[in-house]
Amino acid sequence: MTRADRLKRMLNPACVAWFGGAGLAPAIGYMQANGFAGEAVVVNPRRAEIAGLTCVPCVGDLRRAPDLAILVIPKEAVLETVRALSERGCGGVVCITSGFSESADGTARQAELVAAAGEMPVIGPNCPGIANFLDGNAFMMDHFGNHAPGRNVAARGAADGGVAVKDVAVRGVAVISNGGAYLSDLGCADRAQPIAYLIGLGNQAMVSIADMLDAVLDDNRVTAVNVYFEGIGDVQKLSQAAAKAARNGIPVVAIKGGRSAAGARAAQSHTASLSGDAAVASALFRRFGWIEVTTPTEAIETVKMLSFTAIPKGARTGFITSSGSYAVLGGDIAEQAGLQMVAPTAAAAAALDLVLPTYVGPANPLDISDAHGWAQADQLPIYRAFAQDQHDLFVQVMCYPPEGGWDMSTWDATTGALAATKGDRPAAFVNTLAEALPRAARDRMIANAMAPLQGIEDGLRAVAHAARYGARRDMLDPDAMLLPAPRCPQPGGTGNSMSEAAAKSWLSEAGLDVPRHWIVDGPDTLADIACTCAVKALVPGLLHKTEAGAVALTVAPRDLPATIRAMAGRLAAQGLNPDGFLIEEMIQNPVGELLVGIRHVPDIGLTLTLAIGGIAVELMQDTATLILPAPRADIAAALKGLKLAPLLLGYRGRPAADLAVMLSAIETLCACVADHPDIAELEVNPLLLTQSRAVIADAVLTLKG
Incomplete structure (x- = not known):
């Protein structure tokens, strides 16, 4: 068994x-x-x-x-x-x-x-x-x-x-x-x-x-x-x-x-x-x-939306209410949640003009105003006119009076009118207050294949969740969901980070683009360098070099000796003793920077994090995370979803980084880590992007302990 x-x-x-x-x-x-x-x-x-x-x-x-x-x-x-x-x-x-x-x-x-x-x-x-x-x-x-x-x-x-x-x-x-x-x-x-x-x-x-x-x-x-x-x-x-x-x-x-x-x-x-x-x-x-x-209440409303009515095929929403306030506020919340409320077509607008009160115009969200107080038979022409457009679903936003309060028959007539005209399309009633929707009203809605949702924010988010799920459900690939078992670390891991020079050498051997570089013990062992350079002190265990004064950028060849002496002095004052200095050719005219982080998460496996690189990454909090392995299309979608991605892709006539080169570099980095189970984490920040290259300007590689 x-x-x-x-x-x-x-x-x-x-x-x-x-x-x-x-x-x-x-x-x-x-x-x-x-x-x-x-x-x-x-x-x-x-x-x-x-x-x-x-x-x-x-x-x-x-x-x-x-x-x-x-x-x-x-x-x-x-x-x-x-x-x-x-x-x-x-x-x-x-x-x-x-x-x-x-x-x-x-x-x-x-x-x-x-x-x-x-x-x-x-x-x-x-x-x-x-x-x-x-x-x-x-x-x-x-x-x-x-x-x-x-x-x-x-x-x-x-x-x-x-x-x-x-x-x-x-x-x-x-x-x-x-x-x-x-x-x-x-x-x-x-x-x-x-x-x-x-x-x-x-x-x-x-x-x-x-x-x-x-x-x-x-x-x-x-x-x-x-x-x-x-x-x-x-x-x-x-x-x-x-x-x-x-x-x-x-x-x-x-x-x-x-x-x-x-x-x-x-x-x-x-x-x-x-x-x-x-x-x-x-x-x-x-x-x-x-x-x-x-939240638990968002979960409750979402499972109700998924259980009591058909799952929507998309987010085009016909929004109906009996209040101008709910049309404005509810429309804001619905749009923020991801629902799309397209204005009525000319044919629907003309039909609505014939049946709405004279002081109400055709719109979506549609405010039926005092028509809410009409008998159900009198409201049906309004709902039929509105329903002739190609909505994926309907949402009705009102607030029932509490039991023992006003006569509920007008509310029942309004919800009944939607039930009678929606056809086989999904529909939800969203009570603006969570606690005020009577059980009898809920039961009637459920019997008419309408989801009775409670609370305007939770309710409209629940509708949007169902709409997004319905739009992508037929495209879900079960085989792509299958993940390998997380790997155990191999013997021999030290739990320490490689030096930047060693990490870049390893990445270069894997076919990745790293800057032309030299490693020196001090200012007296400089090679014949003729390009503008970056200088970095190689201090074991020092991950944040900038804060320690261990990085100097745009250094002219003639200034290299003085720069190295000054850097060594700053570090000595902090009790830090470099193993040497990494001198790298500065990449000219980069379009932008990208952070690429790959790490092993216990019980889950490898993850990939992307962000716009440089020191702004922590301030922007603009990141995308994927579970590996991930197809190239998913990596590209994650990149394009970053808020600052347009700056890399040619925003307002700016030069654009080569997206194919960028993606190839990311895929190679992922493959490098996947092929070496002893790696706990690899962070490249920044991956410098030009119109033709993706260059690893800094890298931290940590082995499992």
Whole structure:
């Protein structure tokens, strides 16, 4: 039986064994409230029953090997229990107990846990539990919302047509997270979110996010997957799951915690999962074709947009509202999010002029003003006229009154008019306030294949996310998502940086363009140099030469001796003793500079970072990061996406760098690092660009320790 098969058995068990004491009662009650119909028993040597379930003293007294065991017992008892369950043939364990690698003294204990489990998968430790609401299976140590089959309005695709809510097939979103708070937010929010699975993995000692993603993607009732990462690992298996999601047409919404320094520290102490660099995580998500969000509420609204209506094919948006303020403010937010609102065509404008109130003109966003108060039949001509244009989707922006407030019939008439005229195109209703959209209104919208979104910013971003995903979904290449396993360092790495001279010599042998250069011990050993030069002191371990006064540029040949003496004096005053001096021919008339950084990221592999080079790179914060290997087209797109890229490509008549030469140099640098697993990082800053050359003006090459 494969790991995925065993995980599926755990997610839909026929027999469950709980291990713990009286504190299990709320969790058992939650299991029962969500409809679990299989066999359940408690293992406790001192009690006869807990929460109505019969207790047995130990694993050996279980009538049969359970499909799933949930451990809520002292950490000292976990290893023996896991070993006994593995020997008994248990399907798998959810270890809610903490005190393992997330604690200072728990790393060895977690390794012993893995060894005791053998081939039996263990979810956790230090996890909140798992739930498969589609089949009535909820095994969690807290309340994560009421999602029993049939209790909530179910998700559906466009093919479901206009069926009543009760007839919609049960479907929903799989949410996978390191910890429980994120699951609780998504599970307990009152936003009509369609939850199929909630899966908390804790420390991921044996079962990773990639493992669970692979398992839930085989369930055709899953409309989308939302993953919350604190740490990213197992990248090869994660890339395989990403390719599977792309092949199955299942969108994945990703959110990465630990992006700030404070968040990274909290993530490490919380789940013992080291947080990766934020730019690398974003690059990984782009490589996989995933939708990246930044908050739980943005995630909720995005999965609703992906589940309740057809996925848009593009971003051309028909925007309708009943307020001039929402037309202006909402239009700003929508455009900033990436939605495109094209003015009505002449034919649509003429048709709208005939049916709109006289004081309202045809536009997009369209403000229907007081027509919002008309009966639905009277509004239909407005919506038909507006809908005749080639919109990819419709978005309706208003704010329902709270329940018990004004009569909602006029709002219902307006949303009903859009539902009746949109055809098979996707549509979303965006309530400007998150908390004020009544459940009954949401249910009606879902029954009419409209996504009921809550909060104007989260809602419009969710629509834009779905539009971008829909536009590129058919172009996703699952094979291009597959990544090699990260390589281990080869023996012999020193963990030190090569000197600039040694690094350039190595790069020159690889076929890269470096300046003509000379290495001297001091001013008395100068060769016969006839060109304008740059002078750099070769000081072991000194990476930022400029700040130390170890660089001089545009030095005439006659000034070389004095420049070297002055530089040696400055460095001696700082206690620095150069091994020598690198003299390089200055490259004349460069068009611009580029930073190229290639580094090995633990658990992920090689990454490529590009930026406009020189000392301005840290000020501009204008970078692009890719996961390697990357095709030439992706590197070119990343370059052209930099804000200052036009300065390199011929902005307003300026000379342009040779893009093909630039790309060839970047590809060669990537290949050099890929072919040498002992390299931890290579940074070229700057790569000097002329109209015909790409010259390595400075390079730092660091070996793995």
